[in-house]
Amino acid sequence: xxxxxxxxxxxxxxxxxxxxxxxxxxxxxxxPQTPIVxxxxxxxxxxxxxxxxxxxxxxxxxxSATVGAEAAGARAMSATSSQxxxxxxEIVAATPGLRLPVVMSLVNRTLSAPxxxxxxxxxxxxxxxxxxxxxxxxxxxxxxxxxPLAVRVAEDPRIQLPAMVNQDGFITSHAVEPVxxxxxxxxxxxxxxxxxxxxxxxxxHVETIGAMVLPDYLLEVKRAQEEAMSHVFEVYTEAGRELTxxxxxxxxxxxxxxxxxxxxxxxxxxxxxxxxKVAVDAMRAKGKKVGVLKPILFRPFPYAAVREALRKxxxxxxxxxxxxxxxxxxxxxxxxxxxxxxxxxxxxQSYIYGLGGRDIMSxxxxxxxxxxxxxxxxxxxxxxxxxxE
Amino acid sequence: MxxxxxxxxxxxxxxxxxSGSQLLAEAAFRxxxxxxxxxxxxxxxxxxxxxxxxxxxxxxxxxxxxxxNPDVVxxxxxxxxxxIDVAAGLRESGILIVNTKVCSPEIKxxxxxxxxxxxxxxxxxxxxxxxxxxxxxxxxxxLLKLTSIVSMESLEIVIREHFLPKIxxxxxxxxxxxxxxxxxxxxx
Numbered sequence: 292x293x294x295x296x297x298x299x300x301x302x303x304x305x306x307x308x309x310x311x312x313x314x315x316x317x318x319x320x321x322x323p324q325t326p327i328v329x330x331x332x333x334x335x336x337x338x339x340x341x342x343x344x345x346x347x348x349x350x351x352x353x354x355s356a357t358v359g360a361e362a363a364g365a366r367a368m369s370a371t372s373s374q375x376x377x378x379x380x381e382i383v384a385a386t387p388g389l390r391l392p393v394v395m396s397l398v399n400r401t402l403s404a405p406x407x408x409x410x411x412x413x414x415x416x417x418x419x420x421x422x423x424x425x426x427x428x429x430x431x432x433x434x435x436x437x438x439p440l441a442v443r444v445a446e447d448p449r450i451q452l453p454a455m456v457n458q459d460g461f462i463t464s465h466a467v468e469p470v471x472x473x474x475x476x477x478x479x480x481x482x483x484x485x486x487x488x489x490x491x492x493x494x495x496h497v498e499t500i501g502a503m504v505l506p507d508y509l510l511e512v513k514r515a516q517e518e519a520m521s522h523v524f525e526v527y528t529e530a531g532r533e534l535t536x537x538x539x540x541x542x543x544x545x546x547x548x549x550x551x552x553x554x555x556x557x558x559x560x561x562x563x564x565x566x567x568k569v570a571v572d573a574m575r576a577k578g579k580k581v582g583v584l585k586p587i588l589f590r591p592f593p594y595a596a597v598r599e600a601l602r603k604x605x606x607x608x609x610x611x612x613x614x615x616x617x618x619x620x621x622x623x624x625x626x627x628x629x630x631x632x633x634x635x636x637x638x639x640q641s642y643i644y645g646l647g648g649r650d651i652m653s654x655x656x657x658x659x660x661x662x663x664x665x666x667x668x669x670x671x672x673x674x675x676x677x678x679x680e
Numbered sequence: 681m682x683x684x685x686x687x688x689x690x691x692x693x694x695x696x697x698x699s700g701s702q703l704l705a706e707a708a709f710r711x712x713x714x715x716x717x718x719x720x721x722x723x724x725x726x727x728x729x730x731x732x733x734x735x736x737x738x739x740x741x742x743x744x745x746x747x748x749n750p751d752v753v754x755x756x757x758x759x760x761x762x763x764i765d766v767a768a769g770l771r772e773s774g775i776l777i778v779n780t781k782v783c784s785p786e787i788k789x790x791x792x793x794x795x796x797x798x799x800x801x802x803x804x805x806x807x808x809x810x811x812x813x814x815x816x817x818x819x820x821x822x823l824l825k826l827t828s829i830v831s832m833e834s835l836e837i838v839i840r841e842h843f844l845p846k847i848x849x850x851x852x853x854x855x856x857x858x859x860x861x862x863x864x865x866x867x868x
Contacts, residue, residue, distance in 0.1 A: 461721055462718070462744050466718035467718065469709060562744040563744070565743055566744050568742045650745060653743055653745055
């Protein structure tokens with residue numbers, strides 16, 4: 292049993308970082324991520340962590356310094372949102388190829404323009420092709436637990452890839468909720484100390500990180516990166532099992548809520564999945580069999596397991612909090628891919644919701660369920676929840 | 681407790697609607713309740729209208745939606761009622777608490793609400809004791825008197841926890857006095 296604290300999602304991330312006690316943290320403030328590094332800076336100032344916190348002048352420098360520290364052999368972390376992620380994109384893209392297990396909190400906020408500080412997933416969906424492990428969190432509790440889990444998965448010798456832990460800007464990052472905080476010692480033992488294998492500062496085993504690779508070998512390097520990514524499933528499961536021993540919570544690739552006998556299922560990420568569960572309960576009280584599937588591990592994407600979970604569902608609605616203009620929305624694309632290999636494919640419908648922090652209400656999700664159950668789906672055209680025409 | 685008890689606070693940035701909402705939630709959390717407290721952010725600038733939500737319940741809160749049908753609406757800034765429909769969705773059985781010197785039929789009209797209205801001179805109390813306009817704490821005192829949703833003791837503990845490192849013992853005492861004054865001086 293841990294201790295219950297009433298804290299925000301941002302504070303939950305900072306608590307996890309305090310317990311992880313990374314060697315180096317480099318970040319630049321940006322709304323709504325700021326309270327994470329603000330809180331962590333207090334831990335540094337008060338001497339409760341041993342971390343070297345590096346103040347920098349931009350996110351590009353933040354990720355550059357994080358990568359430099361990680362290459363040296365440090366356990367380095369960062370945090371950002373939206374435009375901050377956009378500015379550090381160049382280095383974010385380089386990190387997986389350098390095989391550096393950086394762990395970063397991403398507090399999801401819409402990408403400008405129009406300028407808006409609120410939640411959607413357009414920031415993360417712009418980087419899912421870069422080779423980071425992507426983990427999503429419904430609430431502050433999941434944020435807190437996903438961070439140490441991410442450290443273990445990222446740093447595993449079979450993986451050596453960076454990981455991003457996502458939470459919804461403001462909705463999660465600025466909402467106070469009860470969070471169960473486990474013992475410092477238990478979490479510190481769980482994350483352990485980063486191995487100096489491959490560290491530049493291991494002078495007995497001198498090596499190069501970031502060498503130029505010409506056409507003769509680049510394909511092989513990328514193939515090896517994909518091989519590492521494919522091991523994430525087993526490592527995530529193992530690391531999750533060890534974390535369960537501390538927390539009592541399970542760490543599946545995705546969560547299903549009342550999907551077993553469901554005649555319609557909504558697939559949705561992060562905080563809206565919680566609201567969707569409330570909609571499911573309301574629908575079930577009216578005798579309508581519906582459920583929710585919440586992806587947690589988004590990269591790598593667990594295609595086979597999601598396929599099994601959705602195989603017998605007659606109709607699946609996929610809610611995306613970002614768009615891919617002129618193409619299927621990101622989560623919808625994955626679910627379409629998942630279902631291709633099913634003999635009797637479920638009908639599907641894509642929905643766009645919650646852009647730029649637009650509220651998503653459980654009653655709106657009930658309407659989505661009604662539409663799915665009514666069978667009037669149009670898989671080729673996305674619909675918009677709460678759009679004013 | 682049946683269902684979720686929901687409190688919505690309207691104010692202007694700088695008046696403490698966010699921290700008021702959080703203090704209330706944390707007091708309920710101390711008493712073993714499940715809670716959520718979150719503000720609605722616009723562009724953050726002092727004086728702009730703000731709204732903050734507190735949900736209190738006996739079972740885990742899964743929903744992250746804002747409060748649509750509150751049990752209580754608290755208005756920290758009288759003038760805000762001219763531009764914001766503060767009583768929108770307020771339940772028939774719900775109550776409206778306004779930071780005001782007098783409760784008049786005009787306020788009900790301004791708020792477009794026919795249910796029970798209560799007033800407390802939260803600005804007056806705050807000006808008298810702190811010399812600044814932070815009506816959130818006296819407003820919470822009024823809420824305690826009218827609803828007993830949390831105990832005075834829990835709220836005092838939470839106020840101490842929050843404010844002691846920031847403003848010191850003397851001002852903590854003043855805040856606790858503001859809480860008690862709000863409790864005593866709320867009127868119909």
